[in-house]
Amino acid sequence: NAGVTxxxxxxxxxxxQSMTLLCAQDMNHEYxxxxxxxxxxxLRLIHYSVGEGTTAKxxxxxxxxxxxxxxxxxxxxxESAAPSQTSVYFCASSLVSGRPIEQFFGPGxxxxxx
Amino acid sequence: SQKIEQNSEALNIQEGxxxxxxxxxxxxSPAYxxxxxxxxxxxPVFLxxxxxxEKEKRKERLKVTFDTTLKQSLFHITASQPADxxxxxxxxxxxxxxxxxxxxxxxKLIIKP
Numbered sequence: 001n002a003g004v005t006x007x008x009x010x011x012x013x014x015x016x017q018s019m020t021l022l023c024a025q026d027m028n029h030e031y032x033x034x035x036x037x038x039x040x041x042x043l044r045l046i047h048y049s050v051g052e053g054t055t056a057k058x059x060x061x062x063x064x065x066x067x068x069x070x071x072x073x074x075x076x077x078x079e080s081a082a083p084s085q086t087s088v089y090f091c092a093s094s095l096v097s098g099r100p101i102e103q104f105f106g107p108g109x110x111x112x113x114x
Numbered sequence: 115s116q117k118i119e120q121n122s123e124a125l126n127i128q129e130g131x132x133x134x135x136x137x138x139x140x141x142x143s144p145a146y147x148x149x150x151x152x153x154x155x156x157x158p159v160f161l162x163x164x165x166x167x168e169k170e171k172r173k174e175r176l177k178v179t180f181d182t183t184l185k186q187s188l189f190h191i192t193a194s195q196p197a198d199x200x201x202x203x204x205x206x207x208x209x210x211x212x213x214x215x216x217x218x219x220x221x222k223l224i225i226k227p
Binding site for chain 2: 004035040041042043044045048058090092100101102103104105106107108
């Protein structure tokens, strides 16, 4: 099993450009999450999904959109990138089991917006 | 607002000693708390989960405590090794929030040989 994979690993954008980050998991997990991690701050939830075809806003959703057309994929889009979106982005997934359970993380995407 | 606090300064420990990391939370009543390890350039990796009705949880050289009165969790690594050097994140969660977690910024642990 590859676990959770993310593409790309690195990306540099100019202000106003758009891009899509792809997250894929092969563990048949129901829940998927997008976080951003900035220096000195905890992981902040951008959007999450509790199943195929569903998405919900997290703590910091502005400027981002997501889609979960297939259970194994969760896409994060930036329509018009801003320097404030420079960050490391992590995707995670977890299995729904009716009880709290661990999240499995991808390796991250380091995004720089100039 | 909910706040999770972990020591922002790096913790330097001599190899073989016990490392103790602290996680404090305010304006929050989590039902459980998770600890993760994060190495540079990598995603967090789950270590332990402790529920509010559990005072202590152990896994090999790791021990976690959860004091709901003090609003604090302690994470211990006994017989520490240089390979334990990493950033450790705590993440409390509530049962009624789709299992969403609120994350601390992490404490960097350095184990010196």
